[in-house]
Amino acid sequence: MLSLETRIGRLVLKNPIILASGTCGYGDGYRDFFPAGQMGAVVTKGISLKPRAGNAPPRIWETAGGMLNSIGLENVGVDKFISEKLPLLRKQKARVVVNIFGERREDYAKLAERLGKEDGINALELNLSCPNVKKGGLEFGRDGRSVKQIVWAVKSRSGLPVWVKLSASRSDPAELARWAEEAGAEAVVISNTLRGMAIELEKKRPALGGITGGLSGPAIKPVALAAVYEAARAVRIPVIGCGGICSGRDALEFLLAGARAVELGTAVMANPRAPLEILRKIKDYLSGLGLQSIEQWIGTLKPE
Amino acid sequence: MLSLETRIGRLVLKNPIILASGTCGYGDGYRDFFPAGQMGAVVTKGISLKPRAGNAPPRIWETAGGMLNSIGLENVGVDKFISEKLPLLRKQKARVVVNIFGERREDYAKLAERLGKEDGINALELNLSCPNVKKGGLEFGRDGRSVKQIVWAVKSRSGLPVWVKLSASRSDPAELARWAEEAGAEAVVISNTLRGMAIELEKKRPALGGITGGLSGPAIKPVALAAVYEAARAVRIPVIGCGGICSGRDALEFLLAGARAVELGTAVMANPRAPLEILRKIKDYLSGLGLQSIEQWIGTLKPE
Amino acid sequence: MKGIYKCKINNYHRIGDDLYLLSLRLSGRVAVKPGQFFMLRVREGSEPLLGRPLSWFRYFPNRRILEFAFQVMGKGTEILSRRREGGDLSIIGPLGNGFETKGLRGRVLLVAGGMGMAGLWSLAEALGRNPNCAVELVWGVKSKSRFFLLKELSKRFKVHPATEDGSLGKAGLATELVKELIDQEGLPEHIFACGPKPMLKSLSKPALSKKIPGQVLYEERMACGVGACLGCAVPASGGGYLHACLDGPALRFDQIDWERVRC
Amino acid sequence: MKGIYKCKINNYHRIGDDLYLLSLRLSGRVAVKPGQFFMLRVREGSEPLLGRPLSWFRYFPNRRILEFAFQVMGKGTEILSRRREGGDLSIIGPLGNGFETKGLRGRVLLVAGGMGMAGLWSLAEALGRNPNCAVELVWGVKSKSRFFLLKELSKRFKVHPATEDGSLGKAGLATELVKELIDQEGLPEHIFACGPKPMLKSLSKPALSKKIPGQVLYEERMACGVGACLGCAVPASGGGYLHACLDGPALRFDQIDWERVRC
Ligand SMILES: Cc1cc2nc3c(=O)[nH]c(=O)nc-3n(C[C@H](O)[C@H](O)[C@H](O)COP(=O)(O)OP(=O)(O)OC[C@H]3O[C@@H](n4cnc5c(N)ncnc54)[C@H](O)[C@@H]3O)c2cc1C
Ligand SMILES: Cc1cc2nc3c(=O)[nH]c(=O)nc-3n(C[C@H](O)[C@H](O)[C@H](O)COP(=O)(O)OP(=O)(O)OC[C@H]3O[C@@H](n4cnc5c(N)ncnc54)[C@H](O)[C@@H]3O)c2cc1C
Ligand SMILES: Cc1cc2nc3c(=O)[nH]c(=O)nc-3n(C[C@H](O)[C@H](O)[C@H](O)COP(=O)(O)O)c2cc1C
Ligand SMILES: Cc1cc2nc3c(=O)[nH]c(=O)nc-3n(C[C@H](O)[C@H](O)[C@H](O)COP(=O)(O)O)c2cc1C
C-alpha cells in the first residue's frame, strides 16, 4: 500500500494536495463537488484585520494559457471569519490553513494573535506576495528583513505553524525562503500569481478594473517550477509548490523538483473534479512504479 | 498618410517593429523570408568578449502558451562578430542594435570600447537579464547600482546610444529602469524571458540541458505588459516592449501602454511572416482610426 | 443540486447569424430555475482555460434534454460551435439564484437585448404558465439576422421587436421602445431584463426613478461560477460588491450601484 | 529556395498505427534534397506555438504534390492527424543541408529506426536510381504495426526488417541486425541512418571504430528551423556545438561527439 502522507513541519497531511488560497472560498467553496476532507489541506481566502471590499470589476481576464485576477483581497475580515466561516470549516475534517494578509507589518501580528486563540486552525499562511493590492503584500515579500520580522512576529504571537507564501514575480523566492527559514517558518509556498496586465484594445483601457492583476494557470507553471526547484535546494524547510498545476503529471513534476506538497488554484476553478483526478493519478503513477511511499518520489529529480 | 516613425533617444526608427535578440541570428536570420531593412531595427544575438559554446541540449522546450530556451548565450565572440557578421549586417540597410553580454562588469566596458569603433552600429543593447547563464546577466540586472555603473561605462566608452534590457523575472523593471535612466540610457527594453523550468517526467530529469531556461511567448505577455505599463510611468526615456507579442493587436496594446517600439522574438520563430503581418495590421488599424502618426497612439491608454 | 454533469451532445442547430442551439442529453435529472446558468467546459488542451457561463434555455426532463442558446463571441463559443454531435461535454450547474417570481401578477415586461433573450426564454415560458401574469416582451437586436426563434416566440407572447438598423420592427434600441411602451400603456408590474450592460444601465434609470420592481440577469466575467473566487463582482448599492454567480445572476435593479457599473 | 509555402491539404492516409501519410499541394515548385525537412505550422490558437519539423517523404514535381509521413507523438502531430482535406497548411522550407551523396558507389546500407524510415525514404529512392550503388535497408520497429509501406519498399530494395517483439522479421533491434549483417557480409561502403538517438549512438560505435563512412539524420528540438535561434545544438566532435537545422540534420558520424549526446 502506497502512503501519500507528507509532513510539513509539525503538520502531517494525509496527501500532498492542497486547495490554494482565494480559489476555494473560505476553504469550503467546493463542498457541493467533493468533501474538503479528502484533501491534504485547504487554505482559506486571504483574511485581513478589517473587511475589504476588493477591487472594481472586471476582476477576471483570460490570457494565453492562463488568467489574470484582480480580486484585491476582498474578504469578510477576521472577526466575521472567526464567527461565521471557521465553524463551517471545523466541520469539514480538513487540515485548515488560514491565509492572512496585512497592509502594515503590525497587522500580521494582530491577526496572528486573534487566530492563535481559535480552535481548528492548523497553520497560518502569510501572503507576502499578492500583486493585487497597493499596500503590503508584495512589498514585504520583496525584502528579506521584512519577511523575517513578520514571520517571527506571527510565529511568536500565534504559536501556530507558519507558512510563507512567496512569488516568483519581481523577487527571488529562493533568497526570501532563506529569510523565512531563519525566522522559523515551517514551510514556504511558491508561487503566488505573477503580476500581469491585459488591455481591451477597442476600448483603449485596462481590461481589469484593478488595472494590473495576478497571472495564474498553466502559463506560469515553468516559472513556479524553477522557483520551487531552486528554493528546495536553498532551504531545509518544506517547499510547497503552486502555480499552474492542472494534472497529475504536473503535480508529480513539482514533487520531483522537491516540493513536499502542492497547492491547486486555477485548475480547480476550471474543473472542480481536478483535485480528485490529480490525487488518483499520483496514486496510480507511484504505485505503478512500485513505490511504498511518496517520500521515495519527492525531490528525486536526477541532478545531471 | 500615416507615419509610423518612432524616436528612441537619438535614433529614429522608420517603424516600431524590432527583431529581438537571439531569435534572428546576428540580425539577418530571416533574410530568406523578408529584408531586415523593412524592420524598424534588428537586434543581434548577445555578443560576449570571448566566443561561448552555450549550454548542452536540449535547449528548446514547449510549455503551455510559451517556450523555454536555454541557449546559454552561444555566440561567436566580439572579434568574429566584427569580422564576419557585421559586414553582412551593414548591407541590410536596417538599424542595427548589438546586444552585449558580460560575465563581469568590465566585460561590458571592453565590449563597448571595441564596438564603439565600428561603423554600422546604431545602438548597444545591454543584456542585464539573461536567465540562462550562471554568471553575469541576471545578477547585474537585479541590482540598481550595478545597472547604473554598467550603463555609464558602456555609454562613455562607446559613444553609442545605450538600451538596457531588463526582465520582469525576480526584479522590478520599473525600479531598475530608473537607475538606467539616471545613468544616461536612451531606452529600456522590457522584458527578457522569465526564468522557468520543465521536467521530463518519465526520465525524472530536467527537460533542458541547462536545467532552467527562459520562458518566452504568449504565456508571458501579461507579465511583460504590466512591466512596460509601469516602467513607462516611472521613466521619461523610451520603453521598448517585448514578450509574447504575436499579433498586430498585441503590438498595439504594448504601444498603448506606453511602449515606443516593440521587439518580436518567439513570434518570428513560429512564423517568419509575423513581422510584416504585424506591421500591416498596425498600419491598417491606426489608419482606420484616422490617425496621422503613431505618436497619437503611443501611451494613450485611458487611465481611469 | 449543483453538480458536474457529463453530457452527450444530442444535436446542434444554427438558429441565426453566429447563433446556435445546443442540445445536450444529461445522464440524470436536474432541477433548474429560470435565470440559473451552467459553466460549460469547452477546453481543448490548455485553452480556453475557464468554463463558459451560459443560461439554460429549455429543459425537457422526460427526455433528459437540456438546451443552451448561444452566440459565437470569441474562442470559447467558437470551439463550442464546432463540437460534434455525439461528443461529450462536461457542464457544471445549475448555478446562481434564478429569478424571483413568487407572487408575481399583472403585466410583466421582459426586455431582452440581443442574445439576452437566451437568458429570458425559460422565464417567459414559466410566466406564460402563470394565469395571473400577462407577459409582454421587448426584444432589441442589431439587425434582424440576430433574432432567433422569433416566430415561435411571437406565437405565444406579445413580442415587440426592435432593430438598430430598422430591418425589422421598431428602428432603435430596446430601451427606447420600453420608454414608448410605458408612455403609451403605463407602468408594468414588473420588469425582467437581460442584455448588454449599457442596456441594463439605461433601463435602471426609469426602473428606479419610477419605482418599477424589476430584476436583471447580470453577466459578469467568471472563473469558478460557484462562489469560490469572488471574481464576478457586481457593484452593490449599499457599497462593496455582490457576486453574480452566488447572489445573482438575477439581481433587483435596486441591489446594484449602477453608477459604478462599467460598460 | 527557403520559403513559406501555403499549401492545400490534398489528402490523408492512415498508413499504420498512429502513422499518417500527408499529401500537400504546393502553390509552386520547390527544389528538395533527400535529408532536408520542412517546418509545418500546426498552430490552433496559441498552441502549439512552434512549427513541427518533418522530413519530406516524396515529391511529385509535376503534380506539385509534396508528401510527409509522420507518427502521432504529441499535441502537434495529433492536431496534424485530424486536419481536414482541402484545408490550408503553411510550411517553411526546404530546410537543412540534405545528405551528401556525391561520388557514392558500392554497397550502401540504410538503417532506419521506427519512423526514421520517413527520413530515409527519399534517399533510398534517389540512391536506387544511382547505377553505381547497391542499396540495402535495415528497418527496425517496436512491433510490425509500426512498419508502413513495407511491401512497396521491399519490392524495390533488399529490406531486412526487425521487430523488438519478433512479430515480423528478425527479433531484436535494428543495430543488432546491422552487426550481424556486417559480420556476415562485410563492411558496407557507406551507412545512412535515421532513428531515435539511442540507435544512432549505438550505431556510431562500429561506424567510427571500423571507419565506415556514414551519415545520420539527427533530430533535435527546434524553434526556428532556419538557423536563427541556435536552439538545435548537436555536440560537435571538435568541442562546442553544431546546429541541426543548419549544419544538419544530415551529419557524418565523425562530426558528432557521441559521448555528449543525451538520449
Ligand atoms: C450568467 C451568465 C449567463 C450567460 N448566458 C448566456 C447565454 O445563454 N447565451 C450566450 O450566448 N451568452 C451567455 N452569456 C455570455 C457568455 O458567457 C459569453 O458570451 C461567453 O463566455 C464568451 O466566451 P468566448 O470564449 O466565446 O469569448 P471570449 O471573449 O474569448 O471570452 C474571454 C473570457 O471572457 C468571458 N466573457 C466574455 N463575454 C462575457 C460575458 N458577456 N459574460 C461573462 N463572461 C464573458 C469568457 O467567459 C471568457 O472567460 C452568459 C454570461 C453569464 C455570466
Ligand atoms: C529534421 C527532423 C526531421 C523529422 N522528420 C520526421 C518525419 O519525417 N516523420 C516523423 O514522424 N517525425 C519526424 N521528426 C520528428 C518530429 O518532428 C516530432 O515527432 C514532432 O515534432 C513531435 O511533435 P508533437 O507536437 O507531436 O510532440 P510533442 O512531444 O508534443 O512536441 C513537443 C515539442 O518537442 C518537439 N519534438 C518532439 N519530438 C521531437 C523530435 N523527435 N525531434 C525534434 N523535435 C521534437 C516538437 O517539435 C515540439 O516542439 C523529425 C524531426 C526533425 C528534427
Ligand atoms: C481568483 C484568485 C484569488 C486568489 N486569492 C489569493 C489570496 O487571497 N491569497 C493568496 O495568498 N493567494 C491568492 N491567489 C493565488 C493562488 O492561491 C495561487 O497561488 C495562484 O493562483 C497560482 O496557482 P494556480 O496557477 O494553481 O492558480 C489567488 C488566485 C486566484 C486565481
Ligand atoms: C531562443 C532565444 C534566444 C534568446 N537570446 C537572447 C540573447 O542572446 N540576448 C537577449 O538579450 N535576449 C535573448 N532572448 C530573449 C528575447 O530577445 C526576448 O526578450 C524574449 O524571448 C521575450 O520575447 P518573445 O516572447 O517575443 O520571444 C532570447 C530568446 C529566445 C527565445
Ligand code: FES
Ligand atoms: S465566478 Fe467565482 S465567485 Fe463568482
Ligand code: FES
Ligand atoms: S532551430 Fe533555430 S537554429 Fe536550429
